[in-house]
Amino acid sequence: MKSAERSLKSLNFAWHVALATADAIVLALFVAPELITSATTTQLGLYRALGAAVLPIVVLLLMNVMSSNFKAMLVYWKPYGWLPGCEAFTKYGPADHRVDMAQLKKNAGAWADEPREQNSKWYKLYKQVETTPEVAYAQKDFLMYRDMAVLSLPLIVIAPLGLYVANASTKALWTGAAMFVVQYVLTAISARNAGERFVCNVLAVHSAKKVTPLKAQPAAKATSSGGSAGA
Template identity: 50%
Template sequence: MLEADGGQSAALIHIPGMKSRSDALKTANIKWLVMLAVFDAAVVLFFVAPELVSASTMAILRASSTAVLPVAVLLLTGALSHDAKARLVNWRIANPLPGGRVFSEYAPADARIDIKALTKNVGALPTDPGEQNAKWYKLHRLVGTDPAVAQAHKLYLMYRDIAGMSLLLIPLVPAALWYAGAPLASRWIAGGLFAVQYVVCAISARHSGTRFVCNVLAVHSTTRVKTNPVQR
């Protein structure tokens, strides 16, 4: 349950499983990933390889946006593990998850978070990256349904998946254009477009991830959160 600093109880909160919550957020993001895939395909066809465009090709593209592309997007984003995607957006090999630096780096720099109040509400704050992420994860389980936390989580997953998808497309699209007979300049332009898209989305994912982990601590710094002992 939620308790204010004075110890007064509020209503019990439901704490769904982390896996189902993340899956729901990813499902909600699929339409944006598909829309981006359609846009990317249109850019490649119209601006990179106009000689490949035909009425039948565009008709297939429009039809695939509702049938084939969602599957293709899931395959591309599912080809990378969670840690691999975190490394791609945070550009760190060891401890790439944003929760690994939340107490030592992000929280002290966030004006919304009172470190003394946070320590009072959740206990000692670890400094080891692995311990930081583990403790943050437990805290996230308690407030994952908070609107600000859920929205930041959704944005982080969306940008992270787009970045991962974009990185995979950097070699795949030029290779497909080469196979289709597109000129060398078109292949370089396509690779460059997806490289820019990857960098922009990786930076956006990094900022969204920082906001996400800090939103969790912002809640805990103002409210003492306790689980309902009868919940599983």
């Protein structure tokens, strides 16, 4: 999942930069317009150049400074190490009308109720169908909203601090903080829903049919002028 996650995170990076850019524009135009109206043309040009150069770097740092487990903790408000797959078979699967749990057990085998064992079992099932469109798209959405929530959380503090340094009004400080609280809550809820959909899509595929795991391809035999190097 790590290599797939890195690839999907790269695809989602543009959305994260777009969100950060939109946040900066909203802060500048609506929360603290005095920072724009009092600026000279040269200063405005400098702000735009700095934003274009700095925002992608800030987003990249915030996205990569935290582990996947820590991000899940911030989104789900669960203990460190908890992932959506930890309740795949006891909560999410039974609640999804597409998943026939009895048929799923026939197709995929039995599972344990212990959270880590559930996640381990679910991950094995996921690896068998990770390229299935409904699974791949659901994972992409989950990672996108999860990282948006993670990006929004520190901005609850960082944005007001930046406005304070820029001598914005007290009202602007509180409005900026409230804006990112709302953004964090909305993106966290979206991430939870996308995570549930991701987990259930994997189970739904295995419930509908028995998936045969792909066999590992045998390594190519090394050859030399003397023939085969070994079997």
